[in-house]
Each structure stands twice: as structure tokens, then as C-alpha cells.
Amino acid sequence: MTDITAGGVSAPLRRVEFDTPAAKARLRGRYRSEARFKSYGIIALCIAATFLIALLASIFSRGIPGFFQHYLVTEVLVDAAKIDPQGKGDAATLRAGDYTAVARAALAEAVPGVEGRQMKKELNSLLSSGAGDALREQVIANPSLVGQRIKVPLLLADEADLFLKDSGTKLLVLSETRGIATPSAKTGEITILVGANDFADDIAVVKAELKALAASIDETVALRKERGATPESLDSLVKEAVELRRRYDAAATSETLDSKTASRLVAINGGIVKIKEMSPTSVKGEVILPLKSTDDAAPGTWGIRVYETPESNRNLNDLGVTFLEELKAKGLVESQFNFAFFTRGDSREAELAGIQGALVGSILTLLVTIGLCLPIGVLAAIYLEEFAPKNWITELIEININNLAAVPSIVFGLLGLAVFLNFFGMPRSAPLVGGLVLALLVLPTIIIASRAALKSVPPSIREAALGVGASKQQAVFHHVLPLAMPGIMTGTIIGMAHALGETAPLLMIGMVAFIVDVPSTLSQSATVLPVQIFLWSDLPEPAFKMKTAAAIMVLLAVLFVMNGLAIWLRKKFERRW
Amino acid sequence: MAGWYALVVVALMLAGFALARGRAQSIAGGDYAGMHSLPSYHGLYTASLAFIPALLTFLIGSQIAGYLATHSAVSALPNDIQSDILRQGAALREVVNIVRGGPVGSASAEIQSAAASYSSTLFAAQWITLASGVFIGLAGLSWGLSRISMNFRARNSFEKMVYVLLWICATIAVLTTIGIVFSVVGETYRFFFDPAIKGKPTVGEFLFGTDWNPQAAMRADQGEINTAYGFLPLLVGTLLITVIAILVAGPLGLFSAIYLAEYASPGVRAVAKPILEILAGIPTVVLGFFAALTVAPYVRGWGEAFGLNVASESALAAGLVMGMMIIPFISSLSDDVINAVPQSLRDGAYAMGATKSETIRQVILPAALPGIVSAFMLAISRAIGETMIVVMAAGLAANLTFNPLDAVTTITVQIKTILVGDQEFDSAKTLAAFALGFVLFFVTLVLNFIALKVVQKYREQYD
Known part of the structure; x- marks a missing residue:
């Protein structure tokens, strides 16, 4: 080609060599840049797809549990005294009945032995304020149910539901064998005595928690100082850390547990006791679920449960968790598809x-x-x-x-x-x-x-x-x-x-x-x-x-x-x- | 009452159609070819002669009825209420509430008597409207019937009416624009120049002020809180988020468009296009939820890992998700303009030995540049006007900052914050939202206009 043009055109054209190393390198470079350019497009599309997938995954992983709801499925006595005391049996009376009381009675039956105003209130707060609604509809549709025992699902409150769904607390059952334990009473504030220094290790763990807590508060304080917070605004935090350190350093023989550290409970003689104070040889605590007896518990028949998330970091307190665990252990809690999500209007209750x-x-x-x-x-x-x-x-x-x-x-x-x-x-x-x-x-x-x-x-x-x-x-x-x-x-x-x-x-x-x-x-x-x-x-x-x-x-x-x-x-x- | 009106109008229309068609058929006597218009056109013509005047009567009449009723209620109120415009408004609301079947119990005797006069006037006026509507409709109907003959051009007359209807429908877009302009411009004018509005800024203070704090003191005991209407922090916040969004969406959208238009096999296109379309179809409230709950904590976490101080409602998180929203916008518009570049240009470049990427960079992109620029303009205008993502993921604090890790606020966030909930219509605060709306409308209008002009001016003519 160059020969032909060389003859016809007055000015000779520059010869282009295609097989010199320089030309080959240039060609390789052009192909590389071609591949690079093409890969930009693929990367852009992949990032867009990743965005979409991340979006959908984030929505679906949050949303799917939202279609389900936990219910307490138990025998409910449709008590005529609470719903239709005069025995009229007409729809208006049935509609006005106190179904919440019926549901609460069923719950009290499922978790027997709960006493005290505060405890009962905590127990009842597990149920949704609309727990009786489904029951009401059922009874109105079929008035003959009044006075009977029927099995119905009772809606649980959102805190309980959320706890069951993502289990905000890790439960730990410490199963190492300890000595014989003797509870002082079946209900109320009790003391449990053990023979050897059975709780010494637990106290050490609690102290370690206190230390970690103090360290994390220090970190927060340092961070806020860096961001220009005034020393006065950090005063309470600093004091808290000092107090925690004091508790950690004290060689005290007994340690008080509060809502800032993991909750510890003793499961003994069929009951559950929340520990408030702990010494190597004894614990003082409050009974949540009553004990069957005050007999000595043999080694291996009792143990300690730990709710690892501190109470103050949870939506559901120790009582609630204990009651729910009890219900779960009895197999009374069920997750069902929440059809009501499509048949109800808005509400302040989730x-x-x-x-x-x-x-x-x-x-x-x-x-x-x-x-x-x-x-x-x-x-x-x-x-x-x-x-x-x-x-x-x-x-x-x-x-x-x-x-x-x-x-x-x-x-x-x-x-x-x-x-x-x-x-x-x-x-x-x-x-x-x-x-x-x-x-x-x-x-x-x-x-x-x-x-x-x-x-x-x-x-x-x-x-x-x-x-x-x-x-x-x-x-x-x-x-x-x-x-x-x-x-x-x-x-x-x-x-x-x-x-x-x-x-x-x-x-x-x-x-x-x-x-x-x-x-x-x-x-x-x-x-x-x-x-x-x-x-x-x-x-x-x-x-x-x-x-x-x-x-x-x-x-x-x-x-x-x-x-x-x-x-x-x-x-x-x-x-x- | 509206139900009665509708019933009467429909009945008149159907009667007009049936009567006129029957009459036309009997006049024609089977000789449809000799008749100018088909009987059904005579029917349609007469039906519309009955329908249109009756409808207009009802529309005008019901307005007059409402006005008369309000007037009579006002005159039935005691003088002291009549003279005070605010109390008069409150009383009228109560009256209307009672008339619509609300609870009567708490209302005073004056209100009740006003309600009685309101409802009796309304009742009478509505019945008069109904009667006159029927009369006028019947008049139109009989006139239509009287015009039916072999030579009457019913079809042409009817088609003229249809033409007017088509024209009216087409001008609704113009009316919408006029409505927007009037609502924002009128309120904006009052915001700056109405002497009755307290605490309003001057135009200069608004445009160049660096403080934005429209929250006036709600109660007397809160003392005097200085309101400030400096627009700059909002502008900077809006631009900051928009810039982040364009930095994300620009390269991603453009490279996806190039890949889809020039490289992708039909199979890849069939997968990639729907992905972009789904992304485009996701409501912004969903993106806002994603930004606030997933992206913002991530951004914060990453920032903290690098020792940076990231606000929980950072501009970066909102901008990232906003960018995600406009990727499909840029990519589909750019895809269109790249595809519109004639094949002969590509073939020419390939014939000279250019690789595909060289062709794209040196031939196709320059040729498509006006279209791509206009796509970016439209994307910017969309990002500026986007509301839900920033409402949910950006903050309320009007910080004047260019740091993408800080919380900023935007024009749309402020409009939403001011106008959601109850508002008095005569406070500077409410009017400020309309002034912001005016700015928004104006800016997007200018951007669209530039986009249009860029395409028109620099488009290469290849044919």
C-alpha cells in the first residue's frame, strides 16, 4: 500500500511500522485500555446491582419478621362472670365484656404463683392491650362459648414479641456442679446458703464486668472531650466510672448486682430467684417464680442463669424475660402469621x-x-x-x-x-x-x-x-x-x-x-x-x-x-x- | 345534593340522546344515506346540548348557594363576632360542622341560630339551582330536538364541541403551571413585601443571610426568640447533598449507559435493564428509610473506624442514597442519546482502526455530549427537588458547612418541616416555606430550560 501511494503522491508518506517492539507495545497498551474501559462499565453496573440488592436485603430482613407475631396459645376460660354476668347473651353485652381480664386470667394460670402488685403488673404487660380482641370476635360469633374453656391465641405485647424475635438477651445456663443449696423461704425476699465458696467465681466475673463498664465509660468521656464537650457535662459520667472502679477495687465479700451488669438468677426447687446480692457463700434475692419447697437442693439440681445483656439495655426487664422463658419452656408461645396486619388501621401499639x-x-x-x-x-x-x-x-x-x-x-x-x-x-x-x-x-x-x-x-x-x-x-x-x-x-x-x-x-x-x-x-x-x-x-x-x-x-x-x-x-x- | 345533581344531569343526557336519535331515525325513514349525519350523531349533539348547560348551571349554582348560605350565617351572627374576622372564621367553621351533622351540644345559641339560617338558605338555594338546572337542560334538549332535519350537520357541530373539549384538556397543563406560579409567587411576594407580616426579612437578608431559624416563639413566656430567614445554609446544604449524589450517580450512570449501549450482549441487557428499572421504580420514601436505618449507621461506623467525627444524619449518607436514586435516571437518558448517535460515525472510526473504547471516547461521547449534559442537568434538578430521602436521612440543623460528614438541611426538608401540621397562614414562617418553594421551582425551571437549550443548540445534525 505504501508503495502505491509513494508513486502517485508528491510528498512521500511516513512509513508506519507495525512490527517494531514499540508499535507492539503501543497496541498492547491500547488493548489494555480497551479492557479497562469495558470493565468500568461492568463495575458500574455491578455497583448499581449491589445497591439494589443491599436495599432489598435490608428491607426484607427487617420486614419478614414484621409479618409474624408471637401469641400465647393457651386454654382460656371464657368466664361468664367477666363477660356476661347477668347471662343476657345478647351481642351488645358480649361486645362490652371484659376480655382483657379473661386473657389475663389465662396468663396467670399459665404462670402460676406470681404474687405482688408489681410482679402481676409485669406479667400482664406481656399481653397486648388488644389481646382479648380476637377472643371477643370469636365469642360474639358463637355465644355458646361463654363459660367454656377454649384454646385461643392471645396477642403478646410488642416488647415481648420483639424479645422472642431477635432475642435481645443471650441466655446462659451455668451448669457446673455446685454444692448443696438451701433456700430460706419459698416466696418474697430470700437467702440461699451454699456450703463451699460456690459463688466466688461468679463474683470475680461480676467484678470483671464492672471493670469493663468503667473502661467503656472512660472511652466515652475521652471521645466527648475530644469533640469539645464541657467538663461539667461529663461530670456524672466521670463520677459513675469512679464509683464502678471503687466497687471493683473493694475486696468486699459481697457484691450487689444492679441493672448495669448482666442479670443473674438462681433456678432452684422449681422456682426462680433473681440475685440482688452475692457473697461467696450465699445469695440474697427476690423470688420471681415461687419455689416448691425450702428443702436442700442437691448438687446438680440447681443452677445459675445469666441474662447477659444488662437490664438497662433491654426493652424487657428481668421479670418479663423470666416469665416469657417460662411460657416458652411450657410450649405455650407460638409465632403465627399476622393477618391482622392487613385488617387493622393504624395504632399507637406496634x-x-x-x-x-x-x-x-x-x-x-x-x-x-x-x-x-x-x-x-x-x-x-x-x-x-x-x-x-x-x-x-x-x-x-x-x-x-x-x-x-x-x-x-x-x-x-x-x-x-x-x-x-x-x-x-x-x-x-x-x-x-x-x-x-x-x-x-x-x-x-x-x-x-x-x-x-x-x-x-x-x-x-x-x-x-x-x-x-x-x-x-x-x-x-x-x-x-x-x-x-x-x-x-x-x-x-x-x-x-x-x-x-x-x-x-x-x-x-x-x-x-x-x-x-x-x-x-x-x-x-x-x-x-x-x-x-x-x-x-x-x-x-x-x-x-x-x-x-x-x-x-x-x-x-x-x-x-x-x-x-x-x-x-x-x-x-x-x-x- | 351532589348525588341529585349527577343523577339529573345523567338522566337529561340519556333522555336527550334517546329522543334525538329516535326522532332522527323517524325523520330519515330508512334513508340514512340522504341524511347528512347519522342518527346517533343527532343523539350525541342533543345530549351534549342538554348536558353542558345543566352541568354549568350546577357548578355555578352550587358555588353561589354556598356563598349565599355563608352570607346568611354571618348576618345571623352577633355584631361583635361579625366585626372580628378571626372569630367570624371560627364561628363559621363551627356552623359548617353542625350543618354536616357534627355534635350540636357544645355550640352556643347564636351559633345554632346561624347554623339554622345557614342550612335553610343552603337548602333553598340548592333546590333553586336544581330546578333551574333541569329547566335549562330541558331547554337545551328541546332546542336540539327542534334542529333535527335531513340536512342538519349534527356531526360537524358535535365534533366542534369535542374539539373544544380536547383543547381544554390540553390546556390543563398550562393551568397547572399558572396555578403553581400564582400560589408560590403570590405568597412569596407577601413574604417579602406585605407590611402585615411580622418578622419578615428583606430580599437581601433572605438571599445572603447565613442564619436560618424560622421557629418563632410559640408562647409568650418563652420570650422573644429571634427568627432568622437566611437562605444560604439551606442552599449550601442542598448543593452539598446534590454534589455528593452527582459524584455517585454521574460516573456510575454514565458508565452503565455506555456499557449497555455499546458493549452489552442482548442477554446482559435483558438482565441489567430491569435492575436499573426496578431501582428507578422504588419509591423515595423507601430509599429514605434505607438511608436512615442502614446507610447512615454504616457511614458513621466507617467514619468512626477512621477516627472521623461523623454526624448521625450526615450529608454523605443522604447524598449516597440520593445518588443511588438518580443512577437509573442518568443511565437511561444517556443510553438514549448514545443510541441516537448514527451508526455511520462508529463505522467510520472502526474503519480507521480505532478500538471500541477509542471510538466511544473520541467519537460517540463528543457527539452525544449535549444529550449527556442535559441528562445531568435534569438529574441535578431532580436531586435538588427530592424530598423524602433528605427528610428522613438529613438533619434539621441549618449548618453552613461544606463538610459532607456534618448534618446539613435542605430546602425541601425545611418546606416539609414548616408546612406539615397545623400552620397559621399569615405568619412569616409559613410564607417562608412558599418562598423556598418558589426558589425550588425557579431553580428547577432554569435547569430544565438550560437542558432543553443545550440539546437544541448543540445537537449535531446528521441527516
């Missing part, structure tokens, strides 16, 4: 909160949205695509639509607040207003999708219709529109999915109220699913974090179905012209 109100609110809102923006969007698209003359008004409309598609959603919320609520005086928090705002929000999406669908219908269809004498409108409405309908529906469903996930504008028009009732009309106060998620995520109770994730799973599932439907529609009716 175990009673459900998403039905939010779901119905979302449906009502979306009905308004689709009722407005589907006809308006399609008609607007038809005008712009088929009839609009080319003039400045049309251009203005088109620019407007494109701009609206990019306006932040919260600005639509401001519009709703200023125009719909304050100017037109529409009700706050209502699905009607929410639907209106969302309709304006997704209108550009639907117009753009519908125009694309109309554009994809080939002109031959229109021309054929016009050719046989149809008017322009007849051609469009009878022939073009039906053919564009699958595309329009796909765009509409995607727009609706967008509206379903939208939160910010609805916050502006007051759909953030705490609403227990399930809404039934368009002007009633309501909330929607994403707003409910937002509200729950703000609550401090850890049980609500689970509920939030569970509600997110429901939302994602609905969105998944909607998008799947859109894809299916597109695949089924897709037509190549």
Missing part, C-alpha cells in the same frame, strides 16, 4: 398497628387520580398529536408539559395547599385532594406516554379511514385510539405506580394525621401507604421499624405487580407495523 386504613386510603386516592388523569391525559394527547395546529399556543402547551414533568413533587404539594385547601376550601387530609394533586403530578407522564402510543400507529391507518369517508375525529376515535390503547394503558399503569409511591406532596396537604379508622368516603381524613411508612419510620419503638419494613414490602409488592402488568400488556399487545 402489635396492633395495621395497614388497612392506609391501603384503602391509597386505593381511594388512586381512584380519584386515575378518574381524572386518564381521560384528561388521553384527550390532551389526542389534541396535541392529531389536531393541534402548529402555532405558539401549541408550542407553549408542549413546553409546559415537558416542564411540569420535571417540577419537584413537593411543589405540587404547595399548589395543593395554596389552591385546593386554602383557595377552594377543600377538606384537609382527604383522598379527594390527594387524588387531585397526584393527578396533576402524573398528568405529564400520561400525556407523554399517550402521545408516544398515538405516534406509533402508522399513518396508513388514518389515511385508510379518511379514504373511505370518515371524518378526522372518526378516524382518530374509531381507528387510531383503539390501536394505541395498549400503549396508553401501559403508560397509565406506570404513572399510577409512580403516584402510588409518591409521598412528599401528600405531606403538604395534611395526609399525615394519625388516623385509626379505615376511610370510606373521598372527603374523610385518610392516609396512604407511603405516608404511613413515613409516619411509622419516625416512631421510636423498635417494633415499628419492623412494621415499617413490612409495609414497605407490601408497597413494593403492589408496585411490582403493577409494573409486571404493564410489561405483560406491552408484550401481549405489542404490534410491529
